């Protein structure tokens with residue numbers, strides 16, 4: 001089933017993102033989180049790919065398992081890093097043969113220790129180039145991409161970033177998922193600017209429940225997302241109390257999601273970080289309300 005057919009403001013699609021674990025313990029955590037969140041009957045789940053394409057085999061294996069064994073619609077993230085177009089074609093053929101209908105096309109982060117993205121020899125520099133490649137080949141995927149309500153960290157201006165997004169969508173995207181944000185005003189402003197720029201595909205908000213203060217500081221610095229002052233002060237106050245931190249994270253994300261739904265978003269994509277409790281509580285609260 002193509003995700004674009006599930007994105008519908010009158011029946012919004014909740015989806016969950018996981019990353020391929022690096023250790024046996026991580027693997028056990030992931031399987032537990034997956035099992036737990038599967039009971040919420042997500043519209044789809046997605047599996048990320050590590051920087052430089054480092055986890056590709058694991059990403060594909062997990063997507064196939066989720067689709068075939070759990071019967072949940074699954075989307076593979078594929079990045080431009082570390083792989084040639086020929087290797088990409090092989091992976092796409094494998095996904096296609098296994099009836100995986102959806103791919104999230106990303107450029108990908110520079111590998112750890114590097115600050116600048118370097119394409120693989122003969123590979124793609126921008127996600128839009130991979131989108132064009134997939135559309136030129138004889139595949140029939142529903143394609144998603146990433147977008148940045150606060151602007152991508154590397155972009156000199158939000159207007160440039162929006163122009164690049166427009167070109168990426170025009171190359172053949174069916175929908176986009178946003179970078180995480182903690183203030184809905186960024187999302188609503190962005191959607192308005194995107195529509196004005198002629199970007200007409202569904203724009204799915206990406207939400208990450210905060211569970212750990214240091215992690216959120218590290219990651220928001222890396223990806224350029226703003227933590228609103230009021231939330232930062234609240235987080236500061238409970239930083240030594242994991243339980244209060246988790247409650248605050250769930251409460252903040254739930255309020256964010258309630259407002260997004262009341263204003264007609266087509267779905268909400270949760271960055272679960274392979275943990276189930278926060279996402280479960282939020283989705284349960286949202287379902288109870290509607």
Ligand SMILES: NC(=O)C1=CN([C@@H]2O[C@H](COP(=O)(O)OP(=O)(O)OC[C@H]3O[C@@H](n4cnc5c(N)ncnc54)[C@H](O)[C@@H]3O)[C@@H](O)[C@H]2O)C=CC1
Pocket residue numbers: 048077079105106107108109110125126127128145146147152153154155160161164168177178179
């Ligand atoms: N796992 C996920 O869901 C998400 C992952 N990401 C990560 O964010 C990073 C960026 O990936 P994408 O958004 O796919 O990259 P992209 O290729 O769409 O854009 C990357 C940067 O290049 C710029 N750009 C694009 N086309 C250009 C052109 N023709 N000329 C000059 N500049 C251009 C963009 O403005 C942006 O600053 C990746 O590291 C991705 O993995 C971001 C959000 C969500």
Ligand SMILES: Nc1nc(=O)c2c([nH]1)NC[C@@H]1CN(c3ccc(C(=O)N[C@@H](CCC(=O)O)C(=O)O)cc3)CN21
Pocket residue numbers: 048109179180206215216218219223271273
């Ligand atoms: N630039 C960028 N790269 C991504 O991979 C990415 C995004 N943005 N935005 C959306 C989601 C969110 N993702 C995230 C968000 C946070 C962590 C994180 O905090 N990771 C921990 C390690 C987690 C673990 O191994 O348990 C860290 O401390 O970095 C990782 C991926 C992946 N996606």
